[in-house]
Amino acid sequence: MQSFTEENYLKIIYHLAENTGNVQTNAIAEQMQTKPASVTDMIKKLAEKGFVDYIKYQGVTLTEKGRNAAIEIVRKHRLWEVFLVDKLNFKWDEVHDVAEELEHIKSTALIERLDEFLGFPKSDPHGDPIPDKNGRFAKTQFTKLIDLKIGDQGTITGVSQHSSAFLKHLEKLGLTLGKQIEINDVTDFDGSVEILIAGKQINISREVAKHILTSSNGKN
């Protein structure tokens, strides 16, 4: 199969392609914490192996084969996160780095049995959907908290940032998955948002609001 490094490239290209279409060399370099020249080398290799389509100076897109490989890695990553939180009592801000390693263990039997052991979970501790063994998963519908209007209600269903610092901050504010919130006000001065959560009113920065995903129930 693919090497550890190739797998990381595929995963990162996959995530970058979720947002933009064509994925650029510099964007990959930044995510991989490496230099653009190294990315060019690796892209050529991945293209030769049929994982990506590549036109010089135009960036890359995943092939069917590349996307399948990437989704398999995402599936492993998210299942291991569930294991760490549900079975080993890790907090949601502690699992990312360990899952980054576990996702590269190569055994189909292992991941299928892990899936079963966990009860075939549909989403991970951050609310991200877990692909099934055929790579299928529901495209999650969400509205960023920052895009809700005054008076809107919603439930927190995910986050778009997995850093420990961010997640710990949310935890402290009580902004965890499943919580009901309502938008009370948006501050003109700094764009911060006043929300009502568990009967209490709190203020969150625009930066935080951008990375909280909700399923909005629409107007109050």
Added chain:
Amino acid sequence: MQSFTEENYLKIIYHLAENTGNVQTNAIAEQMQTKPASVTDMIKKLAEKGFVDYIKYQGVTLTEKGRNAAIEIVRKHRLWEVFLVDKLNFKWDEVHDVAEELEHIKSTALIERLDEFLGFPKSDPHGDPIPDKNGRFAKTQFTKLIDLKIGDQGTITGVSQHSSAFLKHLEKLGLTLGKQIEINDVTDFDGSVEILIAGKQINISREVAKHILTSSNGKN
């Protein structure tokens, strides 16, 4: 810390040193499925890093630091094997290769919580002792089945060979951990052993008998 490959060298040197004292280049090469020249290179590196004592042409021994590192890897390997068998319903002949990968995941928190989740097991599915988090474990007392005398009774407590083929064979013969056996006869012709197990008499080859470990209760 150490690389994946360095860890494998340390583990193999540790296991080879259990039997013999000084570990030889060729022996390591065979276990690592590599060439002696490559082993010499790696040994020099491990010596520089303080994991082994090395005198040219004389083989290597682990330093305190090297032994501790090796024991930590063995601990991880055996805990993961318990996880695979106890929680994911793997058979004892299916776990070795996956555990070879899992043992290299670098997270102290992970392994400590896994240990707790499994109930601090003292031995793995093959009967090998699991070092605790301080690297301590009871030196197991055992007698090889081949060394038992006619009339001796014993309990199967381990195996000294982890290949899937060997373990499947034992499974088929009913020779699993915890089973009581008694030596009925030893065949002059080929050294095969007649044993009584679960009321039935079976014949096992000398080669099989060499790799079954027992706690003998002495004479009948």
Added chain:
DNA sequence: AATAATTTTTAGATTTACCTAAAAATATAA
């Protein structure tokens, strides 16, 4: 003890993933 056989090491290459520095292509601005 000299010769033969074995084991181990050295020397010089190879591969993978990375690097820096400079050149080439593309995009942006005057």
Added chain:
DNA sequence: TTATATTTTTAGGTAAATCTAAAAATTATT
């Protein structure tokens, strides 16, 4: 539309772990 800035690629090189072939040291044999 030429000049400037940005992005991407090429060229040449490095470190880790491996290799083959040949040399050196050790061990075994006669």
